[in-house]
Protein backbone atom coordinates (compact mmCIF):
# COMPACT_ATOMS: atom_id res chain seq x y z
CA UNK A 69 0.00 0.00 0.00
CA UNK A 70 1.34 3.47 -0.82
CA UNK A 71 0.38 6.42 1.37
CA UNK A 72 -2.37 7.55 -0.99
CA UNK A 73 -3.95 4.09 -0.73
CA UNK A 74 -3.48 4.17 3.05
CA UNK A 75 -5.52 7.39 3.23
CA UNK A 76 -8.37 5.63 1.45
CA UNK A 77 -8.55 3.17 4.33
CA UNK A 78 -9.78 6.03 6.58
CA UNK A 79 -13.44 6.64 5.65
CA UNK A 80 -13.69 9.91 7.60
CA UNK A 81 -11.03 11.52 5.40
CA UNK A 82 -13.23 11.16 2.36
CA UNK A 83 -15.40 14.19 3.11
CA UNK A 84 -15.62 17.95 2.70
CA UNK A 85 -15.61 20.30 5.68
CA UNK A 86 -16.98 23.80 5.12
CA UNK A 87 -16.95 23.08 1.40
CA UNK A 88 -13.29 21.99 1.23
CA UNK A 89 -11.74 18.50 1.20
CA UNK A 90 -10.77 17.83 4.80
CA UNK A 91 -7.11 18.31 5.78
CA UNK A 92 -6.73 16.63 9.14
CA UNK A 93 -3.64 17.88 10.98
CA UNK A 94 -4.64 17.10 14.56
CA UNK A 95 -3.57 13.48 15.00
CA UNK A 96 -1.61 14.24 18.17
CA UNK A 97 -4.96 15.03 19.81
CA UNK A 98 -6.51 11.89 18.38
CA UNK A 99 -5.80 9.96 15.20
CA UNK A 100 -8.41 8.91 12.67
CA UNK A 101 -9.47 5.25 12.53
CA UNK A 102 -9.02 2.91 9.57
CA UNK A 103 -11.91 0.83 8.25
CA UNK A 104 -10.51 -2.38 9.77
CA UNK A 105 -10.70 -0.91 13.28
CA UNK A 106 -14.27 0.29 12.83
CA UNK A 107 -15.20 -3.13 11.38
CA UNK A 108 -13.54 -5.03 14.25
CA UNK A 109 -15.63 -3.11 16.81
CA UNK A 110 -18.73 -3.49 14.66
CA UNK A 111 -18.15 -7.23 14.36
CA UNK A 112 -17.78 -7.66 18.12
CA UNK A 113 -21.12 -5.95 18.78
CA UNK A 114 -22.88 -7.59 15.83
CA UNK A 115 -21.53 -11.11 16.25
CA UNK A 116 -20.09 -11.96 19.65
CA UNK A 117 -20.89 -9.25 22.19
CA UNK A 118 -20.51 -10.92 25.57
CA UNK A 119 -18.68 -10.37 28.84
CA UNK A 120 -15.21 -11.90 29.23
CA UNK A 121 -13.69 -14.37 31.71
CA UNK A 122 -17.14 -15.37 32.96
CA UNK A 123 -19.51 -17.55 30.98
CA UNK A 124 -18.60 -20.79 29.35
CA UNK A 125 -21.01 -20.09 26.50
CA UNK A 126 -19.80 -19.73 22.92
CA UNK A 127 -20.12 -15.95 22.64
CA UNK A 128 -18.36 -15.49 25.98
CA UNK A 129 -15.48 -17.68 24.84
CA UNK A 130 -15.17 -15.77 21.54
CA UNK A 131 -15.17 -12.43 23.37
CA UNK A 132 -12.56 -13.66 25.87
CA UNK A 133 -10.35 -15.00 23.08
CA UNK A 134 -10.56 -11.72 21.17
CA UNK A 135 -9.89 -9.63 24.30
CA UNK A 136 -6.92 -11.73 25.41
CA UNK A 137 -5.75 -11.94 21.79
CA UNK A 138 -5.56 -8.14 21.75
CA UNK A 139 -3.37 -8.27 24.87
CA UNK A 140 -1.01 -10.63 23.08
CA UNK A 141 -0.82 -8.17 20.14
CA UNK A 142 0.04 -5.31 22.51
CA UNK A 143 2.69 -7.45 24.18
CA UNK A 144 4.33 -8.12 20.80
CA UNK A 145 3.88 -4.52 19.66
CA UNK A 146 5.98 -3.14 22.53
CA UNK A 147 8.06 -6.31 22.96
CA UNK A 148 7.08 -6.94 26.59
CA UNK A 149 8.27 -10.21 28.09
CA UNK A 150 4.79 -11.55 28.83
CA UNK A 151 1.12 -10.64 28.70
CA UNK A 152 1.03 -10.38 32.51
CA UNK A 153 2.85 -7.05 32.02
CA UNK A 154 0.08 -5.57 29.85
CA UNK A 155 -2.81 -3.97 31.73
CA UNK A 156 -5.69 -2.49 29.77
CA UNK A 157 -6.74 0.95 31.05
CA UNK A 158 -8.78 3.88 29.76
CA UNK A 159 -5.70 5.61 28.36
CA UNK A 160 -2.40 7.27 29.21
CA UNK A 161 -3.94 9.51 31.86
CA UNK A 162 -5.46 6.57 33.72
CA UNK A 163 -2.26 4.52 33.42
CA UNK A 164 -0.17 7.34 34.92
CA UNK A 165 -2.67 7.96 37.71
CA UNK A 166 -2.63 4.24 38.52
CA UNK A 167 1.16 4.32 38.85
CA UNK A 168 0.97 7.45 41.02
CA UNK A 169 -1.68 6.03 43.29
CA UNK A 170 -0.72 2.37 43.47
CA UNK A 171 3.07 2.60 43.22
CA UNK A 172 4.43 6.07 44.04
CA UNK A 173 2.07 6.81 46.95
CA UNK A 174 2.59 3.29 48.28
CA UNK A 175 6.35 2.90 48.02
CA UNK A 176 7.91 6.37 48.12
CA UNK A 177 8.26 8.21 51.41
CA UNK A 178 8.86 11.69 52.79
CA UNK A 179 12.03 13.28 51.40
CA UNK A 180 12.29 10.97 48.38
CA UNK A 181 12.68 12.78 45.09
CA UNK A 182 10.58 12.51 41.94
CA UNK A 183 12.25 13.80 38.80
CA UNK A 184 10.34 15.10 35.77
CA UNK A 185 10.77 17.79 33.07
CA UNK A 186 8.95 20.98 32.21
CA UNK A 187 7.87 19.58 28.84
CA UNK A 188 5.46 17.08 30.42
CA UNK A 189 1.80 16.95 29.49
CA UNK A 190 -0.40 17.68 32.55
CA UNK A 191 -1.21 13.95 32.70
CA UNK A 192 2.47 13.22 33.33
CA UNK A 193 2.90 16.07 35.80
CA UNK A 194 -0.13 16.50 38.05
CA UNK A 195 -0.22 12.85 39.27
CA UNK A 196 3.39 13.22 40.52
CA UNK A 197 2.72 16.70 41.90
CA UNK A 198 -0.23 15.36 43.88
CA UNK A 199 1.59 12.21 44.99
CA UNK A 200 4.56 14.31 46.16
CA UNK A 201 2.26 16.56 48.20
CA UNK A 202 0.50 13.61 49.77
CA UNK A 203 3.62 11.72 50.89
CA UNK A 204 5.97 14.67 51.43
CA UNK A 205 8.23 13.74 48.50
CA UNK A 206 10.12 16.43 46.56
CA UNK A 207 9.21 17.11 42.93
CA UNK A 208 12.24 18.21 40.90
CA UNK A 209 12.63 19.30 37.28
CA UNK A 210 15.44 18.40 34.87
CA UNK A 211 16.17 21.71 33.10
CA UNK A 212 15.44 21.86 29.37
CA UNK A 213 18.07 22.87 26.82
CA UNK A 214 17.32 26.07 24.85
CA UNK A 215 16.22 24.07 21.78
CA UNK A 216 13.66 22.12 23.82
CA UNK A 217 15.57 18.89 24.32
CA UNK A 218 16.73 17.04 27.42
CA UNK A 219 20.51 16.81 27.78
CA UNK A 220 21.93 13.75 29.54
CA UNK A 221 24.38 15.98 31.39
CA UNK A 222 21.42 17.76 32.99
CA UNK A 223 19.80 14.41 33.82
CA UNK A 224 22.98 13.30 35.58
CA UNK A 225 23.21 16.61 37.46
CA UNK A 226 19.57 16.39 38.60
CA UNK A 227 19.56 12.79 39.81
CA UNK A 228 20.98 11.62 43.13
CA UNK A 229 20.61 8.87 45.70
CA UNK A 230 17.31 10.39 46.94
CA UNK A 231 15.74 10.11 43.45
CA UNK A 232 13.32 7.20 43.56
CA UNK A 233 11.15 7.89 40.53
CA UNK A 234 11.72 9.48 37.13
CA UNK A 235 8.80 10.28 34.81
CA UNK A 236 9.43 11.54 31.30
CA UNK A 237 7.63 11.78 28.03
CA UNK A 238 9.10 9.82 25.13
CA UNK A 239 7.88 12.42 22.62
CA UNK A 240 6.70 15.91 23.55
CA UNK A 241 3.20 16.72 22.26
CA UNK A 242 4.25 20.35 21.80
CA UNK A 243 7.94 20.44 20.90
CA UNK A 244 7.94 17.13 19.06
CA UNK A 245 11.20 16.31 20.85
CA UNK A 246 12.12 12.63 21.01
CA UNK A 247 13.75 12.17 24.39
CA UNK A 248 16.65 9.74 24.92
CA UNK A 249 14.62 7.56 27.30
CA UNK A 250 16.90 4.53 26.96
CA UNK A 251 19.91 6.54 28.17
CA UNK A 252 17.82 8.24 30.88
CA UNK A 253 16.61 4.82 32.08
CA UNK A 254 20.24 3.73 32.40
CA UNK A 255 21.08 6.75 34.55
CA UNK A 256 17.93 6.24 36.66
CA UNK A 257 18.79 2.60 37.27
CA UNK A 258 22.39 3.44 38.20
CA UNK A 259 20.85 5.50 41.03
CA UNK A 260 18.30 2.85 41.98
CA UNK A 261 15.33 4.85 40.65
CA UNK A 262 12.33 3.54 38.75
CA UNK A 263 11.52 5.15 35.37
CA UNK A 264 8.09 5.69 33.86
CA UNK A 265 7.79 6.64 30.18
CA UNK A 266 4.78 8.52 28.83
CA UNK A 267 4.52 6.99 25.36
CA UNK A 268 1.23 8.66 24.33
CA UNK A 269 2.98 10.44 21.45
CA UNK A 270 5.59 7.82 20.61
CA UNK A 271 3.59 4.58 20.41
CA UNK A 272 1.71 5.74 17.27
CA UNK A 273 4.90 6.77 15.44
CA UNK A 274 8.00 4.92 16.66
CA UNK A 275 8.85 1.26 16.99
CA UNK A 276 8.83 0.57 20.73
CA UNK A 277 10.77 -2.07 22.59
CA UNK A 278 10.27 -1.86 26.35
CA UNK A 279 13.00 -4.44 26.98
CA UNK A 280 15.53 -2.49 24.95
CA UNK A 281 14.50 0.84 26.50
CA UNK A 282 14.53 -0.92 29.88
CA UNK A 283 11.75 1.30 31.21
CA UNK A 284 9.92 0.12 34.33
CA UNK A 285 6.53 1.56 33.44
CA UNK A 286 5.04 2.83 30.18
CA UNK A 287 1.70 4.51 29.46
CA UNK A 288 -0.04 4.46 26.05
CA UNK A 289 -3.37 5.68 24.61
CA UNK A 290 -5.07 3.58 21.93
CA UNK A 291 -6.90 6.51 20.31
CA UNK A 292 -3.71 8.21 19.15
CA UNK A 293 -2.51 5.10 17.31
CA UNK A 294 -5.47 4.45 15.02
CA UNK A 295 -7.41 2.67 17.77
CA UNK A 296 -10.66 3.67 19.49
CA UNK A 297 -11.03 6.10 22.39
CA UNK A 298 -11.41 4.72 25.91
CA UNK A 299 -8.66 2.10 25.70
CA UNK A 300 -5.06 2.41 26.83
CA UNK A 301 -2.18 0.42 28.16
CA UNK A 302 -0.23 0.34 31.34
CA UNK A 303 2.98 -1.60 30.83
CA UNK A 304 4.97 -2.49 33.94
CA UNK A 305 7.75 -4.88 34.78
CA UNK A 306 6.12 -7.85 36.45
CA UNK A 307 7.77 -7.45 39.87
CA UNK A 308 6.60 -3.82 40.07
CA UNK A 309 3.03 -4.56 38.94
CA UNK A 310 2.93 -7.42 41.44
CA UNK A 311 3.91 -5.02 44.22
CA UNK A 312 1.19 -2.53 43.29
CA UNK A 313 -2.06 -2.49 45.21
CA UNK A 314 -5.13 -2.89 42.99
CA UNK A 315 -6.48 0.37 41.57
CA UNK A 316 -10.13 -0.64 41.65
CA UNK A 317 -11.78 -3.25 43.84
CA UNK A 318 -14.80 -5.28 42.78
CA UNK A 319 -15.69 -7.81 40.12
CA UNK A 320 -13.15 -9.38 37.74
CA UNK A 321 -10.05 -8.70 39.85
CA UNK A 322 -10.70 -11.03 42.80
CA UNK A 323 -9.59 -14.55 43.52
CA UNK A 324 -11.56 -15.28 46.69
CA UNK A 325 -13.87 -13.03 48.73
CA UNK A 326 -14.80 -13.66 52.35
CA UNK A 327 -16.73 -11.47 54.75
CA UNK A 328 -13.76 -9.55 56.08
CA UNK A 329 -10.96 -10.17 53.62
CA UNK A 330 -10.32 -10.93 49.96
CA UNK A 331 -7.52 -12.07 47.70
CA UNK A 332 -6.69 -10.91 44.17
CA UNK A 333 -6.30 -12.61 40.83
CA UNK A 334 -2.85 -12.81 39.32
CA UNK A 335 -1.54 -10.24 36.83
CA UNK A 336 -2.76 -8.55 34.75
CA UNK A 337 -6.37 -9.10 35.90
CA UNK A 338 -5.60 -7.96 39.46
CA UNK A 339 -5.34 -4.45 37.99
CA UNK A 340 -8.44 -4.65 35.79
CA UNK A 341 -11.41 -4.31 38.17
CA UNK A 342 -14.93 -4.47 36.70
CA UNK A 343 -16.09 -5.38 33.21
CA UNK A 344 -13.17 -4.39 31.00
CA UNK A 345 -13.14 -2.25 27.85
CA UNK A 346 -13.75 -5.23 25.58
CA UNK A 347 -14.68 -3.50 22.31
CA UNK A 348 -11.87 -0.99 22.85
CA UNK A 349 -9.25 -3.70 23.30
CA UNK A 350 -10.48 -5.55 20.21
CA UNK A 351 -10.37 -2.30 18.21
CA UNK A 352 -6.86 -1.60 19.47
CA UNK A 353 -5.77 -5.08 18.42
CA UNK A 354 -7.03 -4.35 14.89
CA UNK A 355 -5.19 -1.00 14.91
CA UNK A 356 -1.95 -2.74 15.86
CA UNK A 357 -2.39 -5.24 13.01
CA UNK A 358 -2.97 -2.33 10.63
CA UNK A 359 0.09 -0.34 11.79
CA UNK A 360 2.30 -3.42 11.73
CA UNK A 361 1.19 -4.32 8.24
CA UNK A 362 2.47 -0.93 7.05
CA UNK A 363 5.46 -1.02 9.38
CA UNK A 364 6.38 1.47 12.10
CA UNK A 365 9.69 2.20 10.36
CA UNK A 366 7.87 3.09 7.14
CA UNK A 367 5.48 5.34 9.07
CA UNK A 368 8.39 7.07 10.82
CA UNK A 369 10.17 7.68 7.53
CA UNK A 370 7.02 9.14 5.97
CA UNK A 371 6.50 11.48 8.92
CA UNK A 372 10.14 12.54 8.92
CA UNK A 373 9.76 13.63 5.29
CA UNK A 374 6.54 15.50 6.11
CA UNK A 375 7.97 17.30 9.12
CA UNK A 376 11.06 18.34 7.12
CA UNK A 377 8.89 19.64 4.34
CA UNK A 378 6.68 21.47 6.86
CA UNK A 379 9.76 23.02 8.46
CA UNK A 380 11.02 24.28 5.10
CA UNK A 381 7.66 25.67 4.01
CA UNK A 382 6.63 27.23 7.32
CA UNK A 383 10.06 28.76 7.99
CA UNK A 384 9.68 30.74 4.77
CA UNK A 385 6.64 32.58 6.18
CA UNK A 386 7.62 35.95 7.59
CA UNK A 387 6.92 36.46 11.30
CA UNK A 388 6.55 32.77 12.17
CA UNK A 389 8.16 31.24 15.28
CA UNK A 390 8.61 27.46 15.27
CA UNK A 391 9.27 25.68 18.57
CA UNK A 392 11.30 22.58 19.36
CA UNK A 393 14.47 21.02 17.92
CA UNK A 394 15.25 21.48 14.22
CA UNK A 395 17.18 18.22 13.63
CA UNK A 396 14.79 15.64 12.10
CA UNK A 397 16.24 12.76 14.13
CA UNK A 398 15.40 14.64 17.35
CA UNK A 399 11.74 15.24 16.55
CA UNK A 400 8.53 13.45 15.76
CA UNK A 401 5.80 14.29 13.22
CA UNK A 402 4.39 17.54 14.48
CA UNK A 403 5.15 21.23 14.20
CA UNK A 404 4.21 23.84 16.78
CA UNK A 405 4.35 27.52 15.93
CA UNK A 406 3.04 31.03 16.35
CA UNK A 407 2.46 33.66 13.71
CA UNK A 408 3.03 37.33 14.58
CA UNK A 409 -0.19 39.27 15.26
CA UNK A 410 -2.42 36.20 14.79
CA UNK A 411 -3.71 34.51 17.92
CA UNK A 412 -3.48 30.71 17.51
CA UNK A 413 -7.22 30.35 18.17
CA UNK A 414 -7.98 32.85 15.39
CA UNK A 415 -5.60 31.02 13.10
CA UNK A 416 -7.26 27.67 13.86
CA UNK A 417 -10.70 29.18 13.20
CA UNK A 418 -9.65 30.65 9.86
CA UNK A 419 -7.99 27.38 8.82
CA UNK A 420 -11.13 25.49 9.81
CA UNK A 421 -13.19 27.61 7.45
CA UNK A 422 -10.99 26.11 4.70
CA UNK A 423 -11.45 22.55 6.02
CA UNK A 424 -8.06 22.42 7.76
CA UNK A 425 -8.02 21.01 11.31
CA UNK A 426 -5.15 22.02 13.60
CA UNK A 427 -5.00 22.43 17.37
CA UNK A 428 -4.52 25.73 19.18
CA UNK A 429 -4.08 26.41 22.88
CA UNK A 430 -1.77 25.30 25.68
CA UNK A 431 -2.02 21.62 24.67
CA UNK A 432 -2.33 20.59 28.34
CA UNK A 433 1.23 21.84 28.88
CA UNK A 434 0.92 25.08 30.84
CA UNK A 435 4.35 24.80 32.50
CA UNK A 436 5.88 24.32 29.05
CA UNK A 437 4.02 27.39 27.73
CA UNK A 438 5.61 29.30 30.64
CA UNK A 439 9.04 28.03 29.56
CA UNK A 440 8.33 29.08 25.96
CA UNK A 441 7.06 32.42 27.28
CA UNK A 442 3.78 32.20 25.38
CA UNK A 443 0.20 31.60 26.49
CA UNK A 444 -0.74 29.41 23.54
CA UNK A 445 0.53 28.04 20.25
CA UNK A 446 -0.79 26.53 17.04
CA UNK A 447 0.12 22.90 16.28
CA UNK A 448 -0.12 20.82 13.12
CA UNK A 449 0.43 17.12 13.68
CA UNK A 450 0.89 14.48 11.01
CA UNK A 451 0.18 10.80 10.65
CA UNK A 452 0.35 8.11 8.02
CA UNK A 453 -2.57 9.51 6.02
CA UNK A 454 -1.07 13.00 5.54
CA UNK A 455 0.77 14.23 2.48
CA UNK A 456 2.84 17.19 1.31
CA UNK A 457 -0.33 18.60 -0.30
CA UNK A 458 -1.84 18.84 3.21
CA UNK A 459 1.14 20.96 4.25
CA UNK A 460 0.74 23.12 1.13
CA UNK A 461 -2.90 23.72 2.17
CA UNK A 462 -1.73 24.63 5.68
CA UNK A 463 0.81 27.12 4.37
CA UNK A 464 -1.78 28.68 2.06
CA UNK A 465 -4.21 28.95 5.00
CA UNK A 466 -1.62 30.55 7.28
CA UNK A 467 -0.74 33.12 4.61
CA UNK A 468 -4.43 33.90 4.15
CA UNK A 469 -4.91 34.40 7.93
CA UNK A 470 -1.81 36.55 8.11
CA UNK A 471 -2.92 38.75 5.23
CA UNK A 472 -6.36 39.15 6.79
CA UNK A 473 -5.00 40.27 10.16
CA UNK A 474 -2.43 42.56 8.55
CA UNK A 475 -5.26 44.30 6.70
CA UNK A 476 -7.42 44.51 9.83
CA UNK A 477 -4.58 45.87 11.95
CA UNK A 478 -3.45 48.56 9.49
Ligand code: C6P
Pocket residue numbers: 096097098159160161162189191192237239240241266268269289427431432
Ligand atom coordinates in the same frame (compact mmCIF):
# COMPACT_ATOMS: atom_id res chain seq x y z
N1 C6P B 1 -2.34 14.86 24.36
C1 C6P B 1 -2.80 16.50 22.63
O1 C6P B 1 -3.55 17.10 21.86
P1 C6P B 1 -5.03 10.77 27.08
O2 C6P B 1 -5.88 12.00 27.06
O3 C6P B 1 -5.05 10.08 28.42
O4 C6P B 1 -5.30 9.85 25.94
O5 C6P B 1 -3.52 11.27 26.81
C2 C6P B 1 -2.93 12.20 27.66
C3 C6P B 1 -1.58 12.58 27.15
C4 C6P B 1 -0.47 12.23 27.89
N2 C6P B 1 0.77 12.49 27.47
C5 C6P B 1 1.00 13.12 26.31
C6 C6P B 1 2.41 13.36 25.88
C7 C6P B 1 -0.07 13.53 25.53
O6 C6P B 1 0.16 14.16 24.38
C8 C6P B 1 -1.40 13.26 25.95
C9 C6P B 1 -2.57 13.74 25.17
C10 C6P B 1 -3.36 15.38 23.47
O7 C6P B 1 -1.62 16.79 22.72
C11 C6P B 1 -4.62 15.80 24.17
S1 C6P B 1 -4.34 17.04 25.39
